Structures are given as C-alpha cells and as structure tokens.
Amino acid sequence: MSQNLKNKRALAALTSAALAIPGMSASVQAASVLTETVVQYKASAYREADLDSSKLSGGSLERYEIDTQQVRAQMPLGEKTDASIEFMYETMSGASPWFILPGQDGPVQVMSGATIHEERKDLQAKVNHLLNDKTVISLIAGVSDEKDYFAVNAGVEALYEIPDTQLTLTAGLGYSDDELEPTDGAILPDRIERATRDSTTAFVGLSQILSKTTVVQGSLTYSLQRGFLSDPYKKVWIDDQATTMNDSRPDDRNQFVAQARLRHFLPDLKAALHLDYRYFEDDWEVASSTIEAAWYQNLPGGWVFTPSLRYYTQSQAFFYAPYFFSARNDGFGSADYRLSPYGAISVKLRLEKRWQSFDLHAEWESYEASADYSLDSVDVENPALVEFDILSVGLNWRL
Amino acid sequence: MRLVLLLLSLSGLAACAVEPVEAWERDFLARPEMAWDPDALGSSYRNHVHFSKEASNGGASAGGGGCGCN
Amino acid sequence: MQLYHYPFTAMASPCELRLYGESQALAAAAAEAAKAEVIRIEQTYSRYRDDSVVGKINAAAGGDPIAVNEETCALINYATTAYTESGGLFDISSGVLREVWNFKLGQLPSPAAVAFCLKRVGWNKVHWEAPNISLQQGMELDFGGFGKEYAADRAAIICEEHGISYGLVELGGDIRVIGPHPDGSAWQIGIRNPRDPEVAVAVIPLKTGGLASSGDYERFMVIDGKRYSHILNPRTGRPVDKPMAGVTVVAPLCLLAGTAATVAMLQGEKAAPTFLNDLGLPHLWIDQAGMLGGDLVPH
Structure with missing residues (x-):
C-alpha cells in the first residue's frame, strides 16, 4: 500500500473512532428516537364557500364548515423507544351535495335538505423502536368514530439506513377496517342500513442524500379497498326514467401511488425548498397528479415564513357522470364531484415564531377546484366542486 | 406507468450525482424545516382534508383510517 | 442578532466563546452550558x-x-x-x-x-x-494530547443544542466553529508565528469544522546551542530531531485536526509535509527556518 493511501485510511479510521465518541455527532444521526417530550396543539377552521345560486336547484346554499382541534404528544420511552399519540376532534355542519339535475344552462346541484350536524373523534398512536443504530421499527394503531362511521386501523413501518451508503429504505404495511351505519338507514327504504369496507396498504420508499444540502425520496404505494365503497348519502339522476338511483360503485378498488420528494437547503439564504410530486392511478380509471412546492424562509428573530403552492389535477372515474340519460348496463353510477374531472389550486401561507422551547404558528390556506384547472379538457363541470379556506393556529412545546 | 419509469430513471440519474456526505456534515439536513413532514399535525390534517375532497390519497404511510366524509 | 463574547480560563489556557444569539439571555445560557462541559471534561480527564x-x-x-x-x-x-x-x-x-x-x-x-x-x-x-x-x-x-480538542468539539455541539447556529469555540488556540457569521461569511483565524507570537503568519478563513495547532514555541531548552523541543518521540524517548516550528490543521472535527497536527510535529521537519499532504486535510506548516508550506499558505 502506498504511503498516500495508508494516510488516507488513517484519517478514515480516526474519523470513525472520533465519531464513535458519544455526543460527538448526536445531533446528526438520522436513525434515532426522540430525547425530549414534545406537545403540540392545533386548531383549524375549515370553511367551504357557498354554492353559486345559479348552479343550485334545491336545498341549502350553505356548504360545509368544520372546526378541528388536534393535540399530539411525542415522548421518549427509554433510550431506544419513543411514542406519539394524536387526538383529533372535529365538529361539522352544513349541507352536502345530493344529486345533479340537467338544467337549462348546464347541470344544477340538488343539495341535501337538512343541515347536518356531526362530530368525529380520531385517535392515532405510534411507537418507534430503535433495533440498532441503523434500524427503526414502528407500530401504528388508531380508531376513528363518527355517529354513522367507525374505523379501526393498524400498521407496521420499518426504516433502515443502508450501511456505507447514503440511502435509507422505508417500508410499511397498513390495514383499516371500517363500519358504516348511515343515518336514517333503518328508516329510509332505499338507504343501506349497515355496511363494511376494509383497506390494505403496502409501501416501499428509498431516500438518498445527494449532498450536504439535498435529499430526495421516492416511494411506491399500493392500496386495495374492498367492500361498500359507494356514498350512502348520494344519488344519481337517470333522465329517461325521470328518477334517481343510489350512488353505486364497484366493491373493490386497486390504487397505486408513486411519489417523489425533494428537500434542498440554501445556507446563504437560510431557506429550505420542498418539492413533492405524487402520481395516483386506480382501476376506476382515476389518474391524478399532485405537485406541491414550499419555501421555508428563516428570518431574523426566530421567525419562519413559508409560502406554498399546490396543484392537483384528476381524471374522472369510468362510472361518473353529472347525470345519466339512461342507466349504465353494469349498474354503476356516481355524480360525486370527487370522482369528476377537475383541477385544483391551493395557496398556503404560514408564519411561525420559534423560541427556545416553544413555537407558535398561524396558517391560512385557500383552495379552489375548477374544471378550468384540469389538465384534461372537461365537457361538463360538476357544479359541486369545492372552494374553501382554512385558518389554523398552533403551538409546539418542547418539555 | 410511464411516470413510474420516469421516476426510476430520475432516481438512477440521482445516484450518479451523489456527493459523499459524512455524518458530521449533515447539520443542514438535520434542520427541522428539512424534515419530510415538518409539521406532523398539519400534514395529518391536510391528508384528511384532501382525502375527503379528492379522489386520490395515500403515499408512503401505513397509518390512518377512513372516514364517512361528505 | 448580536455577537456575544464569553472569555474564561480552562485547561490552563485562555478560552473564549463567541456566540451570536437572538438575545443575551439565550447566548448566556448556551455559554454557561458549554463552559460547564469544558470544565467537566477537564475535571474528568485531568491527570493532576x-x-x-x-x-x-x-x-x-x-x-x-x-x-x-x-x-x-x-x-x-x-x-x-x-x-x-x-x-x-x-x-x-x-x-x-x-x-x-x-x-x-x-x-x-x-x-x-x-x-x-x-x-x-x-x-x-x-x-x-x-x-x-x-x-x-x-x-x-495523559489525555492532554487530545482532551482540549475534544472539549472544543463538545462545547460547540452543546451550543448548537442550545439553538446557537453562528459562533465559534476557542480553547487555548484550538478552534471549533459552530457556524459562520450570520451573513454566511467565514471567521478569520489568525495563526501565530511560533518565533514571534505577536505576529500572525497567516489568516485562515473558517466557516465550519475545527482548527488546531501544535508547535515547539511553548517549551524548549537550548543546550550547547542546540534547541531541544518539548515534542518527545515516544518511540525513542528523545525530543524530535528538527521538528516543524509549528503545524496547523483544519478538519471537520477539532479532535481530528489536533491529532493530525500532533502527529505531524512528531514526524519531524522532513517527513511532515508529505504526511500532511497525503492525509488530505487543509494545513499549514512553518519550519525551523521560518519557511511556510502547505495548502493554507497565503498567496
């Protein structure tokens, strides 16, 4: 071995011996568990814009309002384990789209007559355990409860830093079991009384450190939903029979997601750029793309200002139409705006102030869906496409 | 599926441009605003909103359940 | 953001923390914790x-x-x-x-x-x-050969953990940078001339990492016109014959810089330049004749 190589090897040996000293590089280890307890709280107000009265044929103009409160605590449990628990409580009120009628100047929406008042509680827990300094294994469990809906979910995730590379492998498996008991299902003859669905999800991801300031991640996710996937509160207008039928969808759905994410830090500006892209497709023929960009700008005095932009575009499900001239042969049919072709643009602004053990932030988001924003050309826009604003305030407290 | 191929080729491209980054040089990468999801509550809230208003959902997570969203 | 200076004495050397803080209270809290860590290391590993x-x-x-x-x-x-x-x-x-x-x-x-x-x-x-x-x-x-450098690294990490992003730690000439000046510019580190400690022979810009120097200017004796350095070769038991007058090394950790500088001094004037070049760390040396060498030599 040449002297040169010998000295290079010497430096590598010294470096690894130096980094093996506890506390020498503690702040930069990727595979790690939390060493402090963090408590977070967030309150959000979600407001949907009223429907345009020209697009309304019956029911209430007023759409959804949701007030959400979230609490999360994450704490270390010994040296190799941490746990987080997250509770979400929301109250919802408003009218929801029922079905669509053909009108003189295009389709018009019929809204549900009564204003719905509902609440939802969701509890999620996650335990992360460090198997060794390269491997973290996580267990997830949760329940979600509404008057007409009950879901339990469980999952397992693993993270592995591949030695001598700058790659981190993640993988996970999740399962959710949902039960529906639609309001008035026992009274209304054409509404289902009780139904179930389940969903199984598997993903693999790989992240790569490209430089001191750049890291990228790619992931593939597959998800299978089975059971009653229709919306029990929605109907579809069948023109030649001059009547409505229940929203009816296939009883399975295979979904596939490919996602790429980038995080880049600009030391001179003390700013971080986030770029996320997600491609989604399923066997209902829905395909969508989501692009999200965020700029985290650190400012003097512990302030962080984050503007972000999100663009979303989707194609329609094969059994979707605002209304049908005649019933489909396969019996499926849905006029749900969520299965219609459209695009959406949302803008978000976030301001955060950091203190030593305390952060406060406020966020405002404005979201607008429209057929005009779709990448595909859309013949008929669904009249129920949403437009909403979200205002949130939150605090993080490190104990 | 074309997009998947694109993703794979992009990650292949990325692999060529990797610059060695030692553990002690990862302080920028370890900053809170460089996390995949810097705001845990914010991202679970937004996932829930988008899940209930759009046809697509999911991506690199084994958590969460459904909802009877209208 | 304001720059605060915290001079103190530890490990028989003048030390200083230079920290940029959002407030004096935050900087002072970080400085206290860093100082406490240096004193802890000194007391834990003192041979006295x-x-x-x-x-x-x-x-x-x-x-x-x-x-x-x-x-x-x-x-x-x-x-x-x-x-x-x-x-x-x-x-x-x-x-x-x-x-x-x-x-x-x-x-x-x-x-x-x-x-x-x-x-x-x-x-x-x-x-x-x-x-x-x-x-x-x-x-x-005797941990004296690397304890001070280790303490500099630890003090910098403690400051970082207290939210300090810009600043440096100096323990008796051994330096570890926490981060550059808030505008992103480098700290300018003056390197003393071993023969004339009041004069800087070079100024090294440092944005990250550590810097350590080793030299024979601190203790030596002259007998019959021959200078015997205090750099003792553990293999021969004798002072190194013709060591460099001084060696300064820059490395990601102050600890590595210190070890490299110490070993280079022990190599002697002839072998040291090759050793330092092969190591691949930025460095500067001054030989007995006052000649400068290494890739950090000012142009």
Missing part, C-alpha cells in the same frame, strides 16, 4: 486530580483493572486508533518522559535514564479490553 478518571487509572497502575464508562471507552478507543495509525507516534502513555526531560533544569538526561524511563512508556504495554483498563507499574496516562 486523584479523583479524575485518569487519576484513578494511574493510581491503579500495577493493580486491578479499572472499569471505565462509555465516554472514556470511546476516547481510549480513539487514542488506540491514533496510536496504531501513527505507527506509535501518538501515545497517551508518553507523559512520564517529562520526568527525565525536565526543561526547567536545562540539563540533558543520561541515555540510561531515558532507556529506563522508556520501559514505562508504550500503549502496546497497556492492557485494554473495554471497559477494563490496567497499566503496568509506573505507567501513566
């Missing part, structure tokens, strides 16, 4: 204290092994690696040579005295099987 880890190991020489904690294990492992990789030049058991090379007396020891003393020197004679260490009778360990 009977109750220190090193004091206990030395007192137990020739007796039962002593079990040490995780931090000490890692430091001893580091010293072992440095010993192996430097071919025995970096040796934390070489301190006893000072007993025969008493620079204050101005007298050369007899070759027999040196040979006798050398029997008590040599890391290969130490029985080290983590976490147990036992020295042979008469041997002593």
Whole structure:
C-alpha cells in the first residue's frame, strides 16, 4: 500500500473512532428516537364557500364548515423507544351535495335538505423502536368514530439506513377496517342500513442524500379497498326514467401511488425548498397528479415564513357522470364531484415564531377546484366542486 | 406507468450525482424545516382534508383510517 | 442578532466563546452550558486530580483493572486508533518522559535514564479490553494530547443544542466553529508565528469544522546551542530531531485536526509535509527556518 493511501485510511479510521465518541455527532444521526417530550396543539377552521345560486336547484346554499382541534404528544420511552399519540376532534355542519339535475344552462346541484350536524373523534398512536443504530421499527394503531362511521386501523413501518451508503429504505404495511351505519338507514327504504369496507396498504420508499444540502425520496404505494365503497348519502339522476338511483360503485378498488420528494437547503439564504410530486392511478380509471412546492424562509428573530403552492389535477372515474340519460348496463353510477374531472389550486401561507422551547404558528390556506384547472379538457363541470379556506393556529412545546 | 419509469430513471440519474456526505456534515439536513413532514399535525390534517375532497390519497404511510366524509 | 463574547480560563489556557444569539439571555445560557462541559471534561480527564478518571487509572497502575464508562471507552478507543495509525507516534502513555526531560533544569538526561524511563512508556504495554483498563507499574496516562480538542468539539455541539447556529469555540488556540457569521461569511483565524507570537503568519478563513495547532514555541531548552523541543518521540524517548516550528490543521472535527497536527510535529521537519499532504486535510506548516508550506499558505 502506498504511503498516500495508508494516510488516507488513517484519517478514515480516526474519523470513525472520533465519531464513535458519544455526543460527538448526536445531533446528526438520522436513525434515532426522540430525547425530549414534545406537545403540540392545533386548531383549524375549515370553511367551504357557498354554492353559486345559479348552479343550485334545491336545498341549502350553505356548504360545509368544520372546526378541528388536534393535540399530539411525542415522548421518549427509554433510550431506544419513543411514542406519539394524536387526538383529533372535529365538529361539522352544513349541507352536502345530493344529486345533479340537467338544467337549462348546464347541470344544477340538488343539495341535501337538512343541515347536518356531526362530530368525529380520531385517535392515532405510534411507537418507534430503535433495533440498532441503523434500524427503526414502528407500530401504528388508531380508531376513528363518527355517529354513522367507525374505523379501526393498524400498521407496521420499518426504516433502515443502508450501511456505507447514503440511502435509507422505508417500508410499511397498513390495514383499516371500517363500519358504516348511515343515518336514517333503518328508516329510509332505499338507504343501506349497515355496511363494511376494509383497506390494505403496502409501501416501499428509498431516500438518498445527494449532498450536504439535498435529499430526495421516492416511494411506491399500493392500496386495495374492498367492500361498500359507494356514498350512502348520494344519488344519481337517470333522465329517461325521470328518477334517481343510489350512488353505486364497484366493491373493490386497486390504487397505486408513486411519489417523489425533494428537500434542498440554501445556507446563504437560510431557506429550505420542498418539492413533492405524487402520481395516483386506480382501476376506476382515476389518474391524478399532485405537485406541491414550499419555501421555508428563516428570518431574523426566530421567525419562519413559508409560502406554498399546490396543484392537483384528476381524471374522472369510468362510472361518473353529472347525470345519466339512461342507466349504465353494469349498474354503476356516481355524480360525486370527487370522482369528476377537475383541477385544483391551493395557496398556503404560514408564519411561525420559534423560541427556545416553544413555537407558535398561524396558517391560512385557500383552495379552489375548477374544471378550468384540469389538465384534461372537461365537457361538463360538476357544479359541486369545492372552494374553501382554512385558518389554523398552533403551538409546539418542547418539555 | 410511464411516470413510474420516469421516476426510476430520475432516481438512477440521482445516484450518479451523489456527493459523499459524512455524518458530521449533515447539520443542514438535520434542520427541522428539512424534515419530510415538518409539521406532523398539519400534514395529518391536510391528508384528511384532501382525502375527503379528492379522489386520490395515500403515499408512503401505513397509518390512518377512513372516514364517512361528505 | 448580536455577537456575544464569553472569555474564561480552562485547561490552563485562555478560552473564549463567541456566540451570536437572538438575545443575551439565550447566548448566556448556551455559554454557561458549554463552559460547564469544558470544565467537566477537564475535571474528568485531568491527570493532576486523584479523583479524575485518569487519576484513578494511574493510581491503579500495577493493580486491578479499572472499569471505565462509555465516554472514556470511546476516547481510549480513539487514542488506540491514533496510536496504531501513527505507527506509535501518538501515545497517551508518553507523559512520564517529562520526568527525565525536565526543561526547567536545562540539563540533558543520561541515555540510561531515558532507556529506563522508556520501559514505562508504550500503549502496546497497556492492557485494554473495554471497559477494563490496567497499566503496568509506573505507567501513566495523559489525555492532554487530545482532551482540549475534544472539549472544543463538545462545547460547540452543546451550543448548537442550545439553538446557537453562528459562533465559534476557542480553547487555548484550538478552534471549533459552530457556524459562520450570520451573513454566511467565514471567521478569520489568525495563526501565530511560533518565533514571534505577536505576529500572525497567516489568516485562515473558517466557516465550519475545527482548527488546531501544535508547535515547539511553548517549551524548549537550548543546550550547547542546540534547541531541544518539548515534542518527545515516544518511540525513542528523545525530543524530535528538527521538528516543524509549528503545524496547523483544519478538519471537520477539532479532535481530528489536533491529532493530525500532533502527529505531524512528531514526524519531524522532513517527513511532515508529505504526511500532511497525503492525509488530505487543509494545513499549514512553518519550519525551523521560518519557511511556510502547505495548502493554507497565503498567496
């Protein structure tokens, strides 16, 4: 071995011996568990814009309002384990789209007559355990409860830093079991009384450190939903029979997601750029793309200002139409705006102030869906496409 | 599926441009605003909103359940 | 953001923390914690204290092994690696040579005295099987060769953990940068001339990492016109023949910079430039004639 190589090897040996000293590089280890307890709280107000009265044929103009409160605590449990628990409580009120009628100047929406008042509680827990300094294994469990809906979910995730590379492998498996008991299902003859669905999800991801300031991640996710996937509160207008039928969808759905994410830090500006892209497709023929960009700008005095932009575009499900001239042969049919072709643009602004053990932030988001924003050309826009604003305030407290 | 191929080729491209980054040089990468999801509550809230208003959902997570969203 | 200075004395050297903080209270809290860490390391590894880890190991020489904690294990492992990789030049058991090379007396020891003393020197004679260490009778360990650099790294990490992103730690000439000035510009580190300590021979810009210097300007003796440096070669038991006058190394960690500078000094004037070049770390040397070399030489 040449002297040169010998000295290079010497430096590598010294470096690894130096980094093996506890506390020498503690702040930069990727595979790690939390060493402090963090408590977070967030309150959000979600407001949907009223429907345009020209697009309304019956029911209430007023759409959804949701007030959400979230609490999360994450704490270390010994040296190799941490746990987080997250509770979400929301109250919802408003009218929801029922079905669509053909009108003189295009389709018009019929809204549900009564204003719905509902609440939802969701509890999620996650335990992360460090198997060794390269491997973290996580267990997830949760329940979600509404008057007409009950879901339990469980999952397992693993993270592995591949030695001598700058790659981190993640993988996970999740399962959710949902039960529906639609309001008035026992009274209304054409509404289902009780139904179930389940969903199984598997993903693999790989992240790569490209430089001191750049890291990228790619992931593939597959998800299978089975059971009653229709919306029990929605109907579809069948023109030649001059009547409505229940929203009816296939009883399975295979979904596939490919996602790429980038995080880049600009030391001179003390700013971080986030770029996320997600491609989604399923066997209902829905395909969508989501692009999200965020700029985290650190400012003097512990302030962080984050503007972000999100663009979303989707194609329609094969059994979707605002209304049908005649019933489909396969019996499926849905006029749900969520299965219609459209695009959406949302803008978000976030301001955060950091203190030593305390952060406060406020966020405002404005979201607008429209057929005009779709990448595909859309013949008929669904009249129920949403437009909403979200205002949130939150605090993080490190104990 | 074309997009998947694109993703794979992009990650292949990325692999060529990797610059060695030692553990002690990862302080920028370890900053809170460089996390995949810097705001845990914010991202679970937004996932829930988008899940209930759009046809697509999911991506690199084994958590969460459904909802009877209208 | 404001720059705050916190001078203090530790490890028998003038030290200073220069921290940019959102407020004086935040900077002061970080400085207190960093200072406390430096003092903790000094007290834990001082060879002058009977109750220190090193004091206990030395007192137990020739007796039962002593079990040490995780931090000490890692430091001893580091010293072992440095010993192996430097071919025995970096040796934390070489301190006893000072007993025969008493620079204050101005007298050369007899070759027999040196040979006798050398029997008590040599890391290969130490029985080290983590976490147990036992020295042979008469041997002593001294963490002085890397303790100050280690403390500089730790102090910087403590400051970072207290939310300081911009600042530097200086412990008696050994430096670890926490982060550049808030505008992104580098700290300008002046390197003293070993022959004329009031004059800087070079100014090195540093944005990250550590810097450490080693030189023969601190202690030496001249007998019959010959200069004997205090840089003692643990293999021969004698001062290094013609060492560099000074060596400065820049590395990601102050600890690495310090070890590289120490080993380069022990290499002597002839071998040091090649050793430093091959190591691949930015460096600067000044030889006995006052000549400058290395890739950090100002143009």
